[in-house]
Every structure is written in C-alpha cells, then in structure tokens.
Amino acid sequence: MLANELAALLPRMRRFARSITFHREDADDLVQVAMERALGHSEQYSEGTRLDSWLFRIIRNAWIDEVRSRVRRDAVFAPEEEGEHVGHDSLEAHSQRLAVQKAMSLLSEEHRMVIGLVLVDGLPYKEAAAVLEIPMGTLTSRLARAREALQKLLSEERAAS
Amino acid sequence: MNRTSNYPDEILMAYADGELDEPQRSEVERAVRADPALAAAVERHRALRKDVFDAFAGVLDEPVPGRLQPGTTNAPGKVLSLDAARNARARSTAAAPSAPRPAVWPRWTALAATLVLGVLAGSAWFSGADSDAGYISADASGRLAARGQLAGALSRQLASDPAPNSPVRIGVSFATRDGGYCRSFSVGASAGLACRSGESWHIPVLSEAVTASGAYRQASSSMPEAVLDAIDDRIAGETMNAAAERVARERGWKR
Numbered sequence: 001m002l003a004n005e006l007a008a009l010l011p012r013m014r015r016f017a018r019s020i021t022f023h024r025e026d027a028d029d030l031v032q033v034a035m036e037r038a039l040g041h042s043e044q045y046s047e048g049t050r051l052d053s054w055l056f057r058i059i060r061n062a063w064i065d066e067v068r069s070r071v072r073r074d075a076v077f078a079p080e081e082e083g084e085h086v087g088h089d090s091l092e093a094h095s096q097r098l099a100v101q102k103a104m105s106l107l108s109e110e111h112r113m114v115i116g117l118v119l120v121d122g123l124p125y126k127e128a129a130a131v132l133e134i135p136m137g138t139l140t141s142r143l144a145r146a147r148e149a150l151q152k153l154l155s156e157e158r159a160a161s
Numbered sequence: 162m163n164r165t166s167n168y169p170d171e172i173l174m175a176y177a178d179g180e181l182d183e184p185q186r187s188e189v190e191r192a193v194r195a196d197p198a199l200a201a202a203v204e205r206h207r208a209l210r211k212d213v214f215d216a217f218a219g220v221l222d223e224p225v226p227g228r229l230q231p232g233t234t235n236a237p238g239k240v241l242s243l244d245a246a247r248n249a250r251a252r253s254t255a256a257a258p259s260a261p262r263p264a265v266w267p268r269w270t271a272l273a274a275t276l277v278l279g280v281l282a283g284s285a286w287f288s289g290a291d292s293d294a295g296y297i298s299a300d301a302s303g304r305l306a307a308r309g310q311l312a313g314a315l316s317r318q319l320a321s322d323p324a325p326n327s328p329v330r331i332g333v334s335f336a337t338r339d340g341g342y343c344r345s346f347s348v349g350a351s352a353g354l355a356c357r358s359g360e361s362w363h364i365p366v367l368s369e370a371v372t373a374s375g376a377y378r379q380a381s382s383s384m385p386e387a388v389l390d391a392i393d394d395r396i397a398g399e400t401m402n403a404a405a406e407r408v409a410r411e412r413g414w415k416r
Contacts (some may be wrong), residue, residue, distance in 0.1 A: 002302050003231035010229055015220040032229050032320070033394075039231060040358075042302055042363055065338060066394070100216035118178070119213040125180050144171045151209055 002042050005051055006035060010122035013055060020063055022105045030067045034059040053123070056131040060113060068109075093142060103153035111146035118143055168192060168199060177206035296329075296348055297364060303356070307355050307362035315344055315355050315362045316414065321403035333400040334409065335392065342414045343395055346387055354391045357414040366391040 013034065017027035037058050040158075045054050104112060117128040129139035167187065175181050177187045220273045296311035307315055314329035332345030334354070343356040353367035368385040401409065 004336060007231050010225045011221045011223075013215075014223070014225065014229070015217050019217055028226055035229060035231065036365065038358075039302070039304060040363060042304065043359075096212060097216040097219075100212050104213070105214070108259050115213060119210050120217045122214070125175070127180070139177060140171050144174050147174065147206065147209055148170075150213070151205070154209075 002045070003039060006038055006055065009052055009055055010035075012052065013059060016056060016121055017059060017063075017118050019104060020059075020066075020109070021111050021158060026067070030059060030063055033062045033067055037062060050127060053127050053131050056117060056121075056123070057133070060131060099157050100150075100153060103150055106153055107145055107146065107149055109111045112140060114139065114143050115150065119147075127142050170202065173199065173202045177203045178210065297311065297367070305364040306358075307364060311346070311348055311355075312362055314348075315346060317410065319403060319406045319410070320344070320401075321406065332388075333392070335396045335400045336398065336408050337395045338397045339395075340416055342409055342416065343392070345392060352385050352388055353362070354388050354395075358394070364389050 010031065011033050014027060017030045017034075018024065021030060034055065038055055041058075045051065049072045087091050104115065107115070113132060114128065115125045117131055118125065123131070125136060125143070126137055128143075132139065134142070172181070172185075172189060173193075176193070180204065181189060193203055228335055273388040296307065296309055297305050298308045298409040299305050304314075310327070311329055314324070314327050314331065318324050318327060318329065318331050320331040320334055329346055329348045332340065334344045334345065337343055337356065341357050343354055344362075346352065347353050351367055353364050355364050357363075366388055
C-alpha cells in the first residue's frame with residue numbers, strides 16, 4: 001500500500017526538508033504538504049520507479065510553488081535544537097554540526113537543494129538530477145559550485161571564531 | 162605547476178562520491194595515489210560530505226510528528242479534538258503577530274474523521290466502491306472520491322444557484338494553483354472540499370459541520386475551518402462568480 005511506503009520514507013523526507021528550510025516547523029509543514037500531494041496524486045507515480053525520488057520531487061515542487069512563500073519571513077538560522085545532542089558526543093562535534101547547518105542556511109536555494117539530495121540524503125547523481133529535472137552535467141557543476149560555496153562559508157566561520 | 166589541473170575538480174568530486182565508472186575510476190585512483198595534491202583535494206570532498214551528512218543525521222532519530230503520518234494510523238479519538246486543536250493553534254498564532262498563519266492543518270485527521278463518519282452514518286453515507294449507495298467511496302489506497310448524488314451535484318450544481326431538491330450544497334468554486342478546479346460542499350452533517358481529478362471529484366478534506374454548541378450547522382452556513390484552510394492552501398486568485406462557474410461546468414471542469 002502506497003501510504004505505508006510513503007510513511008516509511010518520512011524520516012528521510014524530514015531530513016531533506018530540514019536541509020532546505022531552517023525551522024523544524026517549516027520543514028514539517030513542507031513534508032506534510034508533500035505527503036498530501038503524493039497521496040492525492042498517487043496515480044502519477046509509476047510502479048517500478050523510485051518512490052523516494054518521486055517524493056523528493058514533490059517536496060521540491062511544494063517548496064517552490066507553495067511553502068516557500070509562507071515560511072517565516074525572518075527566516076534566519078536559529079539553532080533551536082541546541083543542547084539536544086550534547087552529552088552523546090563531544091562539544092566539538094556538536095558545534096561542528098551547528099556550523100554546517102548555519103553555513104547551509106546561507107547558501108542559495110539551488111545549492112541547498114543539491115546538497116540536501118546528494119550529501120545529506122546520499123542520492124546518486126543520476127537520481128538527484130532526475131529530482132531536480134536537470135541534466136547530469138548541470139547537476140555535477142551545480143554540486144561542485146555548491147560545495148565550493150559551502151566550504152568557503154565554513155572556512156570564513158572558522159576564521160571568525 | 163599545479164598538477165591538479167589535469168583533473169577538473171568535478172571529476173575529483175565525482176570520484177570522491179563514488180560516481181565514476183570504469184575505466185575512469187581506476188585512472189583517477191592511480192593519479193590520486195601518485196599525487197598528494199590530488200589526494201588532498203579528494204579528501205576535502207569526502208570530509209565535507211561527511212560533515213554535511215553528520216549535521217543532519219540526527220533528524221532520522223527524531224520521532225516523526227503524528228500530523229505527518231498518513232491517515233489510517235490516526236487514533237479515532239483524535240478526531241474529536243480536531244476543532245479544538247485547530248483553534249488552539251490559531252489562537253497561539255494570533256498571539257504572535259509576526260508569525261505567519263498556520264500553514265497546514267493535519268488533513269490526515271480529517272481523513273480519519275471520514276472513516277468515523279462512515280461508521281456513524283452507515284452505508285448511506287460512506288460506501289465501498291462496489292455499492293450503489295453513498296456519497297463517497299474510498300479506493301484501496303484510502304483516497305476518497307465523490308460518487309452518486311454528490312458527484313452529480315459537484316459536476317452540475319452552481320454555487321450561485323442552489324438546487325432546492327438536492328441534499329448537496331455547493332459553497333464556493335475556485336481555480337487552483339496547480340491548474341485545476343475545486344469546490345467546497347456540504348451534505349448532511351459534513352462539509353468538505355472536492356477537487357476535479359480526471360473524470361472524478363477527489364476529496365482531500367472532509368470534516369464534520371458542527372457548531373461550538375454541538376448542533377449541526379445549516380448546510381449553507383459557514384464551512385469548518387479545516388475546509389477553509391484547505392481552500393486557502395489551494396486557491397489561485399478569487400472564488401468564481403456565476404458566469405465563471407457556468408463556463409467551467411460546460412468544459413467539464415477541465416482547464
């Protein structure tokens with residue numbers, strides 16, 4: 001049953017959504033809109049193709065044409081989960097995570113998406129290109145530029161701290 | 162001399178990501194072994210990938226909020242608190258003026274409400290696809306569609322021109338952002354939103370039309386908030402007037 005398969009993908013979808021938007025609530029709103037669309041348009045899913053890619057594409061579209069416009073206008077990175085993981089590992093690893101999340105929030109939307117798909121979720125390039133509806137060549141060059149931008153932000157942050 | 166120029170960064174990145182096919186992979190591997198500068202570049206890509214992955218990995222361990230779960234897993238008891246929960250969220254938003262309006266309300270709960278309604282109202286209301294009776298049917302995936310008199314009313318009745326003998330009242334009709342048409346309706350003790358999908362009317366939201374005192378509202382009175390929210394989420398522009406409705410009806414509610 002499609003609903004069950006979709007439900008099984010929820011943790012990954014939430015993680016991807018979190019890499020696009022900065023607030024947990026916004027990310028979950030995005031996933032909720034996408035889940036609703038997925039179930040409402042389940043006939044558009046073709047059996048035998050990757051359900052995760054289909055769902056990622058719905059999330060991306062939902063973000064672009066619906067959710068993006070209504071997320072918090074003052075959307076700046078706010079580490080609301082601060083302290084949540086402390087205790088499980090070193091303070092250093094914790095601040096590294098926050099630094100990456102913050103740097104991600106400063107990237108362009110295109111760059112966040114491609115990094116969210118390939119580096120956060122681990123989709124193969126081919127699948128990521130299909131989700132973003134761009135050719136492979138565009139995907140690789142966009143991913144390379146996104147990484148470069150992220151690396152730069154992280155170095156600046158390290159230099160500043 | 163910068164020997165890394167022999168290999169564009171994109172190739173090294175693809176190698177680090179395990180995306181190269183043979184024989185290119187072995188070729189890059191040999192070059193990386195022979196050139197510390199190349200090895201360092203590959204290592205940078207891998208380290209960044211790991212850092213980014215680690216930064217979001219914790220999300221997977223978080224419990225998934227109930228509102229994201231597809232409807233069938235909702236406890237029926239939650240349905241009763243639908244209005245209360247909705248109002249509570251609306252109030253908390255009103256208290257913080259800078260916050261946007263609540264983005265989406267759990268429609269899964271509304272779907273669960275449908276199932277409860279079906280049980281309460283019996284087969285006249287909610288029926289399997291193999292029955293002739295009922296207003297709504299659900300397919301195997303739990304997707305709801307209008308049938309019988311409801312489907313007929315949605316296709317033919319105008320909001321501006323209510324049919325006195327029809328049990329169905331149409332609220333508003335509007336064009337959606339994704340290029341379709343939806344219409345709000347009420348029938349008996351329930352109200353919902355129906356959206357044209359191919360040759361049928363898909364029902365994304367269905368809710369009980371109850372006032373705060375518990376009495377059923379007049380069918381023509383205000384729509385439940387869950388339905389209004391669903392309209393807000395979808396509407397492109399204004400609701401349709403009588404002339405626009407007639408045109409859409411003639412085209413079979415297709416754009």
